Amino acid sequence: MKTNVTAVFDIGKTNKKFFLFDEDYQEIYREYTRFDSIVDEDGHPTEDLHSLQAWLKEVFDRILNAKEHNITAINFSTYGASFVHLDENGKVLTPLYNYTKPMDAKVLNDFYKKYGPKNEFVKVTGSSDSGMLNSGMQLYWIKHTKPEIYDKIAFSLHLPQYLSYIFTGIPLSEYTSIGCHTGLWNYAQKDYHSWVYKEGIHRILPPIVSTETSINMNYNGKRIKIGVGIHDSSAALLPYVRSIKKKFILVSTGTWSIALNPFSQKHLTEKDIEKDCINYMRINGKPAKASRLFLGNEYSLQVKKLSEKFNVPKDFHKSVEFSYDTFFALIKDFNYCFKWDGISDKNMPSQTKFNFDKFEHAYHQLMIELVLLQVESIKTATGDDVIEKLYIDGGFSDNDVYIKLVSHYLRNMELRTTDSSLGSALGAAIAISDTELNSKFLKKNYALKKHVPFIIK
Template sequence: MKKKVTAVFDIGKTNKKFFLFDKDFQEVYREYTRFENIKDEDGYPTEDLERLKTWLKEVFDRILDAKEYNITAINFSSYGASLVHLDENDEVVTPLYNYTKEISQEIIDSFYEKYGPKLDFALATGSPVSGLLNSGIQLYWLKHTKPEIFKRIKYSLHLPQYLSFIFTGIPVSEHTSIGCHTALWDYNKKDYHDWVYKEGIYKILPKIVSTETSINMNYNGKRIKIGVGIHDSSAALLPYVRSVRKKFILVSTGTWSITMNPFSEEALKDSDIDKNCINYMRINGKAVKASSLFLGNEYKEQVKMLSEHFQVSSEYHKTIRFNHDIYLEIIKDFEYMYRWVSISDERMPESTKIPYDNYEHAYHQLVVELVLLQVECIKTVSGKDNIERLYIDGGFTDNDVYIQLISHYLRNMRLSTTDSSLGSALGAALCISDVRLNSKFLRKNYALKKHVPFIIQ
């Protein structure tokens, strides 16, 4: 008898993952791949959409024919701030523009001259000025710099919804993708911002459906429930919201480290915007106060530099465990030593200086400085809420130095970590199920570990 499973594609900028979960949401199968980037018309690196589409179909068709599994449902989680533009023949019109690509300052200035002031706009949309990280700005940029291309667009889909579209052919929009720092949504009005209507952008944004929507389809002769996709950060949050009864903060780590407070009732304030606070959206449309930090990207760049400096393997950092004595030496006369390449911080020096003669000390110094930034994000999104529970998931849960330091600097919070690879995928699977979760879910499905602060000597 074939095992009934839910399939999930979890598409990150680096890793493309495929999972199967059984009825108890236990992982029964996974596979990963990576693709080289291609270049857009300006030579800027971007996702190879055609290769991604081919891989999605190949994997799904192969598993569909597998003797041991009966796929009853499929859903998709992926990164945000990325749009796929389709013409009337459902052909992709432009490259998937990378959200780190810079666009003309004139375009950004002209937008805020029309629809600012910047601070008021950021407060309403939960979207500080961030160029193409505000995916709505991409639509404005296309309309005003590439009008002939813009005229060809029938639908613009956020990436999670495009992944679903590949299998259903049905274009939709949903709240979690619209609500993630896109500059499209007015959180006060609970509708698209006025500019979306004034510019006519709403005409190419498909109908909004619930994130929990699924489309029952006959796919290759099999009846399957196909989800509409979900933004990965909102997906990572979902299992916690559904299973944890007390208020908590979730830090979802990876290329970006996203700190989320799904219980904040306060609207964003000027001081929040100054600290890079943004809004995400839960599947029910409720705002999530969040702070983003380019933690994984910065870590990758700095570790690469350290490997070259000390002439060690690029994988050596994975072997380092927290060393209490090294930490005490570092904080005795603490000073900032690293100049970030992708994070802005007024305390960083003009250039990186490494006075240590061994990798371990330099590495501990690096993680201390990154953790201090992370702790600020956690305190910012906590606001006045007296929240005692802190969950961390994603890649940094495997980093002993990072976890020990977080536990130390936030001694008033009860820190738990969860499995490093399942967060977004499991959230996407849950999203299209009607299963009620209990408090044991995280321990059973997420390899929940509790951490206590180290003793200060």
């Protein structure tokens, strides 16, 4: 007898993944691929949309015809800040412009002259001032620098919705893609920002539907529920929101460490903006306050330097466990020692300087300084809210030194770690499901662990 499964395409910048989940959300199949980047008309690297589309179709059709699985639903989770522009015949008009592509300063200056001041705009839209990373700005840029292309656009779809469109032919918009650092949404008005209407851009943005929307379709002779797609960060947050009843902060760690507060009721303040706070959007259209820190990137850079300085293998840092004695010796007369490469901080010295004779001591110093930044980021995301639960997932969730230090410096919070390697893919599967989740879900599916602060001597 065939197993009923939900299929999910989880598309990252590097890895393209396909998963099958059974009715208990257990992963029963996965496959990965990667594509070489192509370049846009300016020579900037970008996604090979043609190869991606061909792979989606090939994988799905193959699995659909497999004898052991019965696909009942499919959804899509992808990175954000990426639009696919279609003409009236559904033909793709431009490359998928990379959000790392520099934007002409004149375009940005013109925009803020019309619709600024910048800080007020950033506050209202919950977006940082980040050029192409604000996907709304991509639309403004195309309209004013490539009018001959803009005039042909019938619909502009964020990438998750474009993947859904490939299978349904129905152009739609949904909240999580619209609300995540796009510059499109006015969080106070709960509608597109007035600039979108003044520029007429709303005409090429398809109707907005709930992220939980699915379309029942006959696909290749089989009845399948097809989701409208979801932004990957919002997808990763969803299982927590659905299964935890009390307020919490989720810290998703990796190259970026993002502290998410899905319970913030207040709009971003000037102070939040200064600290690079933005809003993500939950599937119900409500904001999730997000404080970002380039933690994993900085960690990698500094650990590489330490490994070379102390002449240890490059993976040696992974074996270092927390030492109480080393920690207490360092904080007795604590001084900041590290100058960051990718983070700006008022406490850092003008150059890295220390006189440790062991890698482990330098590593503990590094982790104390990084965790102090992490703690500030968590406090920024928390704001005035009273929140006692803290969840950490991603790359740092199994770093013993990091976890012990966070637990120590945030002793007022109950810290739990989760192993959510499926993260956004599982969230995408849950988004189109009617299943109620409870507190046991994280324990069963996410290897939930509780951590208690160490005793201060």
